[in-house]
Amino acid sequence: MSEAHASALPAPFLVALREAAPQMAISDDADDRATFGRDYTRVHEPNASLVVFPTTTTEVSHTLRLANEHGVAIVPSGGRTGLAGGALATNGEVVLSFDRMRRMDPVDVLGGTVRVQAGAVTQAVHEHCAHAGLTWPVDFASKGSSHVGGNIATNAGGVKVLRYGLTRQWVLGLEVVLASGEVLELNGALEKNNTGQDLRQLFIGSEGTLGVVTEATLKLAKLPGKLTVALFAVEDLAKVLDLFVKVKLGPFTLCAYEFFTAACLARLERHRKVRAPFAERHPYYVLVELEHADDAALETFVGETFEAGLAKDGVLAQHEGEARALWELREGISESLSATGLPHKNDIALPLAQLGSFCARFGEVFETRYPGWEICLFGHVGDGNLHVNVMKPDTMDKPTFLTKTKEADADMFALVKEHGGSVSAEHGIGLLKKHALAYTRTEAEISLMRATKRLLDPNGILNPGKIFDL
Amino acid sequence: MKILVPLKRVADPDNANKVKVNAGKLVTTGLEWKPNPFDEYAVETALRLTENGTATKTRQGEVVVVTFGPKDSETTLRAMLGTGADRAIRVDTGDDQIDGDVVARALKALVEKEKPDLVLCGKQAVDGDSGQVGQQLAEYLGWPQATFAGSIESEGDKALLVGREVDGGTIKLRVELPAVVSVDLRIVAPKSVKSVHTPATHAYPEGVRFAALMAIMAAKKKPLAEVKLADLTSDAAPKIQYLDYELPPARKAGVKVKDVTELVTRLKTEAKVV
Numbered sequence: 001m002s003e004a005h006a007s008a009l010p011a012p013f014l015v016a017l018r019e020a021a022p023q024m025a026i027s028d029d030a031d032d033r034a035t036f037g038r039d040y041t042r043v044h045e046p047n048a049s050l051v052v053f054p055t056t057t058t059e060v061s062h063t064l065r066l067a068n069e070h071g072v073a074i075v076p077s078g079g080r081t082g083l084a085g086g087a088l089a090t091n092g093e094v095v096l097s098f099d100r101m102r103r104m105d106p107v108d109v110l111g112g113t114v115r116v117q118a119g120a121v122t123q124a125v126h127e128h129c130a131h132a133g134l135t136w137p138v139d140f141a142s143k144g145s146s147h148v149g150g151n152i153a154t155n156a157g158g159v160k161v162l163r164y165g166l167t168r169q170w171v172l173g174l175e176v177v178l179a180s181g182e183v184l185e186l187n188g189a190l191e192k193n194n195t196g197q198d199l200r201q202l203f204i205g206s207e208g209t210l211g212v213v214t215e216a217t218l219k220l221a222k223l224p225g226k227l228t229v230a231l232f233a234v235e236d237l238a239k240v241l242d243l244f245v246k247v248k249l250g251p252f253t254l255c256a257y258e259f260f261t262a263a264c265l266a267r268l269e270r271h272r273k274v275r276a277p278f279a280e281r282h283p284y285y286v287l288v289e290l291e292h293a294d295d296a297a298l299e300t301f302v303g304e305t306f307e308a309g310l311a312k313d314g315v316l317a318q319h320e321g322e323a324r325a326l327w328e329l330r331e332g333i334s335e336s337l338s339a340t341g342l343p344h345k346n347d348i349a350l351p352l353a354q355l356g357s358f359c360a361r362f363g364e365v366f367e368t369r370y371p372g373w374e375i376c377l378f379g380h381v382g383d384g385n386l387h388v389n390v391m392k393p394d395t396m397d398k399p400t401f402l403t404k405t406k407e408a409d410a411d412m413f414a415l416v417k418e419h420g421g422s423v424s425a426e427h428g429i430g431l432l433k434k435h436a437l438a439y440t441r442t443e444a445e446i447s448l449m450r451a452t453k454r455l456l457d458p459n460g461i462l463n464p465g466k467i468f469d470l
Numbered sequence: 471m472k473i474l475v476p477l478k479r480v481a482d483p484d485n486a487n488k489v490k491v492n493a494g495k496l497v498t499t500g501l502e503w504k505p506n507p508f509d510e511y512a513v514e515t516a517l518r519l520t521e522n523g524t525a526t527k528t529r530q531g532e533v534v535v536v537t538f539g540p541k542d543s544e545t546t547l548r549a550m551l552g553t554g555a556d557r558a559i560r561v562d563t564g565d566d567q568i569d570g571d572v573v574a575r576a577l578k579a580l581v582e583k584e585k586p587d588l589v590l591c592g593k594q595a596v597d598g599d600s601g602q603v604g605q606q607l608a609e610y611l612g613w614p615q616a617t618f619a620g621s622i623e624s625e626g627d628k629a630l631l632v633g634r635e636v637d638g639g640t641i642k643l644r645v646e647l648p649a650v651v652s653v654d655l656r657i658v659a660p661k662s663v664k665s666v667h668t669p670a671t672h673a674y675p676e677g678v679r680f681a682a683l684m685a686i687m688a689a690k691k692k693p694l695a696e697v698k699l700a701d702l703t704s705d706a707a708p709k710i711q712y713l714d715y716e717l718p719p720a721r722k723a724g725v726k727v728k729d730v731t732e733l734v735t736r737l738k739t740e741a742k743v744v
Contacts (some may be wrong), residue, residue, distance in 0.1 A: 232682060276675030279526050299690075302683045315680035318549045319504040320484035322680065 004033075004049040004092030006387050013070035017052075020062040025053040025100065036097050037089040039082035040142075044434060048075070048089035053100045057175060057183060057214040063096060063183025064212065064461075067328045073464050076208035078150025079121065081142035083345060084430030085209045086466055088155060091120035093464075096212065107132040113172055113189050118149025118213050125218070126322075134220040137164035139229040154206030157426030159331075162382035163255040164221065166426075166427040167204065173217035174200045178470065179457040182373045189217045202452070207428050208463040210456045227255065228293040229323040232311040233282035234259075237359050240284050241352070244381060250301050252293035259286045264333045264376045267391075271336035275325050277315050286311075286381075287330050333378050334387075341370075342392040344405040348416050349425030352384045358419045362388075365411050370404070385425040388412070413439040429467045437468060471531040471627045471647075473516040475555070476577055477509035478537060489597075491715045505546050508592025511658050513605040516552045516590050516717045519624060522670035532556050532668050534584060537562045538573055544694060551689035552681035558694040561702065568699075569708035570602035576702040577603070578610040587627065589650045604652035614645040617706040621655035636705040641710055652656075658678040 006014065012136045019024070027033070031428040037046030054060045067074050075089040089095050105115040110131050115126060116384050125136050138151055140158030150156070151336070152174070154165045164170070174186045188199040203211050210227040224248055232301030234240050240259055247254055255427035262283050268274055288299075305311055337343040350358050359377075365375060376389040390408060392401040413423050413436050423436040437446065446468060453460075453470065460470055481489050485502040492556055505513075513535060513545070520531035535550045536559040537543050548560035594601035608615035620640060622635035625628045632693060634641040635654045645651065656662060660673040681689075699706050737744045 056647050231680075232683075257638065275677040275680070277680055279523075279679070280674065299687055302687060306684060316682035316683050316686055317554070318681055319482050321482070325483070326680075355656065369585075 004047045008092055009049055009072060009094070010070045013066055013072050016054075016066050016070075017063065018350045020066060021054070021059045024055070024059045024063075027053070031090075033095070034097045035100075036077050036080070036409060037083060038089040039077075039080045039430075041083060041085045041088065041430075041432060044085060044088055044090050044457070046089055047092060048095045049092045051077075051095040051097055055100045057177065059211060060096065060177050060181055060214050061181045063094075064177050064179055067094065067446065067461050068179050068459055071089050071314060071459060071461065073461050074212075075463055076149070076153065076212050077147040078119070078147030078153070079142070080150075081146045082150065082430060083347070083427040083432075085432040085461070086428050086430030087150070088431055090407050090431070090445050098147055101149075101214065104128045107134060107220070108189070109134070111189055113217050114220060115173075115189075115215060115217045116148055117215050118147060118152075120148045122146045122148065123395060126201070129220055130223060132220075133223050135223050136170060136218045137429060138167050138170055139222045140446045141334065141355065148216055148218065148258060150183050151210050152204050152216055153206065154428045155426075157380070157383075157385065159256050159258060159380065161380060161426075162257055162383075168201065170190065170219045170221075171200065171204060171216055172219045174203060174213055175215035176203050176211040177214055177461065178211050180464050183214075184211070186215075191219075205428075207430060209453055209466055210404070210462065212462070218367060224255065224291050226291075227323065228298065228324050230288050230290075230300065231277050231315050231319040231329070232286040232288065232305075232324050233278055233280075233313040234284040234311050235287055235453065236283065238356055239310050240286055242308075242351075243286060243305065246301075246305060246308070246310055246389060247288055247290075248382075250293075251297040252301075253291040254382070255291050255350035256287065256289040256378070256380075258330045259284060259381045260330060260333055261285075261376065263374055264337070264378050265329065266378060268329065268332055268336040271339045272332070274329060274332070277326065278313055280308070280313070282312055285329070287326060323353075330378070333376070335387050337376055337391065341374075341394075341396065342401065343389040344392070344401070344408075345427075346388040346390075346409065346412065346423075347379075347425050347427040348386050348412075348421055348423060350384050350386070350419055350421035352381075354419040354421065355381070355384060359419065361415055362412065365415065366408070366422040367409065370408055373408075383425075384421075409436065416440070431466060434466075471520055471586075471588060471624070472582060472586045472734065473520060473531065473588045474549075474577075474584055474604065475509070475512050475516050475533065475535045475590050476537070476573070476594045477535055477546065477550065477592070477657070478506045478597075479503040479539060479543050480506045480595055483599055491717055492716045496715055503543070503546060505549065506592055506597070508594060508596070508653065508655075509561050510592075510678045511591050511653050511655065512590040513550050513553060513555060513617075514655050515622060515653050515663055516588075517679070518663040518668070518674065519588075519622070519666060521554075521665065523665070523672040525673055526554070528555065529556060534559065534586065535579060536561065536577070538568055538699075540564060544600045547694055548686075548689055551692045551694070552686035553679055554562060555692075557692060559697055560694065561697050561699055563699050567708065568706075569710040570600050571606060571709050572699075572703065574606035574610055575602050575705070576699060577607050579702040580697070581607070581611060587647045588630070589613075589648075591650070591652045592605050593652045593654050604650050608650040610649075611650070613649050615650040615652075616643055616645050617652045618654045619651050620654050621662045621664075621691055622651065622653075622657065627666055654741065688724045 033048040036051045073093040075093045101117040101119035103117040167361030174289040224442045374391040478673045482502040482504040490497040516533045533555040538561045616632035620635040625630040
């Protein structure tokens with residue numbers, strides 16, 4: 001691949017950009033282009049020609065308007081924690097980084113909202129709102145890096161979806177810049193606004209292909225009260241689902257219901273020192289986080305759970321340090337898989353009623369067609385979301401593995417389709433899951449999406465090649 | 471083997487509410503409590519010495535935990551009963567009317583009544599950092615002691631071979647039971663404790679065990695006795711008088727600099743670090 005560079009961009013574009021946004025930082029440094037040209041994935045090498053760091057919506061608008069005029073492709077870039085290659089610049093694009101758009105306005109306590117720029121870091125927003133007793137309940141392992149804008153563009157999920165829903169539910173207003181440079185303010189800070197098509201929702205989850213989010217009015221929730229964290233050892237998947245029903249109907253508010261397999265825990269223990277939850281090994285582990293669980297209710301509930309044989313064992317965090325240690329067992333998995341081997345990642349969703357049947361069939365397919373492959377399963381069972389990680393066998397070389405995972409994916413996606421599931425639950429499509437889109441969306445749907453894209457971005461400058469080709 | 475483990479609760483550093491000082495007195499209202507970590511290690515050590523590591527649900531001996539504090543400090547004791555201790559004793563006191571010496575003298579009386587083979591304690595509490603109780607108790611009892619234990623090997627439950635963590639290495643010494651041993655962080659490593667019940671090849675998981683849900687439920691039925699301090703020592707007056715407390719100075723707010731030039735200038739002229 002030939003290395004892209006700013007010199008390959010139309011000279012009049014660069015001149016006009018400099019003139020229109022004289023204060024905006026622009027970098028053609030090779031390190032910057034490599035860093036800002038990629039997300040968390042390492043499948044493709046980045047190849048960006050330039051990185052721009054706007055600080056205002058006006059600068060973003062100038063950049064897009066000029067890019068549109070000169071046919072320059074733009075890749076919007078947030079915290080670069082995406083897992084589908086949605087923020088990858090592989091084709092000499094200009095990267096539009098939101099690293100310097102981090103402003104957070106004072107919290108509106110009465111309205112329960114906060115207005116922030118797209119580059120505000122998720123965790124910083126949490127800390128900013130905590131003083132007012134409020135929080136933006138979008139929460140996941142990469143919250144220390146991910147941007148609000150990126151979360152919105154990918155409609156991010158995470159560990160609290162069960163309790164609070166997706167990012168989509170927690171965005172009131174959006175400021176979006178279109179490919180033409182036109183700035184739209186959508187919905188303001190209104191909870192209720194029944195005045196025709198909700199254009200805001202069109203941009204949420206569009207992965208930067210329809211417009212670029214520059215600011216957002218976020219809806220806030222009350223900070224949760226005292227949380228109870230427990231980890232259960234469960235003997236099979238059917239019981240994981242039975243236990244979910246039991247917990248969901250329990251005398252408390254269920255905030256998280258996460259599971260992982262013995263293979264995940266083994267990888268975690270190989271990678272770093274963790275406090276083992278149980279002396280014995282178990283096939284499945286379930287982490288449960290509860291709000292408003294009073295002692296007496298919890299006692300009855302736990303007694304019934306063990307009596308019904310839903311769990312083999314269970315531990316309860318006695319203080320915040322232990323709660324964090326239990327969460328670490330779940331949240332550390334992704335990093336430990338990458339640190340101890342080469343995982344091939346899939347992020348699928350299934351209707352809960354189909355989960356048992358899917359897993360049984362999935363196990364059969366892998367045992368017969370890919371014997372000996374180590375599969376690390378974890379995820380947010382509570383919302384039907386499974387993270388399927390296939391580890392490269394030590395004896396297999398990387399190219400063979402990558403070829404074989406393509407075949408394995410085809411098998412798995414066919415199963416996902418058969419069970420009415422989705423090939424990408426929360427990671428998005430980006431570059432990496434494009435080939436799988438048709439397993440979940442129909443030809444008619446994809447044509448509609450293409451038509452929308454052409455309408456909003458006729459020159460195809462916004463994150464080209466992501467989600468689908470035109 | 472019967473083991474007595476004294477433990478103390480300390481303010482949970484993970485909680486947003488911190489200890490405050492008002493007119494030279496500590497204010498502990500609103501604090502969340504947790505067991506002193508070194509005391510948790512002592513309980514874990516006691517459990518490892520009185521079980522077969524491959525079948526931890528059966529106890530081969532007795533572990534008694536004791537704390538000094540008001541009624542609500544029983545939560546800390548219950549938590550330890552949940553991890554496997556058999557019995558608990560609360561010596562009724564306030565949090566701040568006692569010092570290490572009072573505790574050591576009261577513990578002496580309790581030891582004479584309970585007759586354990588071993589007293590295991592943490593090397594220090596992480597709030598006051600006094601590190602006195604174990605040593606004073608050994609002196610009052612006239613028992614052998616080993617401090618800063620990083621490893622313990624039971625020799626037929628008659629004596630312990632203790633590896634003491636010292637600067638630059640380990641000192642091994644043998645103490646005949648009964649004895650007082652205070653433990654350091656490394657005592658909870660997978661192979662630090664060798665009991666007479668556990669196969670020599672067994673490796674424990676790293677660190678302190680979690681409290682099992684079933685055990686927490688069962689712990690509610692385990693005996694928890696209350697004892698009056700006056701019943702243990704006739705002289706409950708602290709010898710140490712705490713004159714004043716001072717919190718570390720609040721961090722000053724940072725400043726934002728305009729550009730690298732300003733940063734370098736201020737690093738030179740104000741911070742004087744370059």
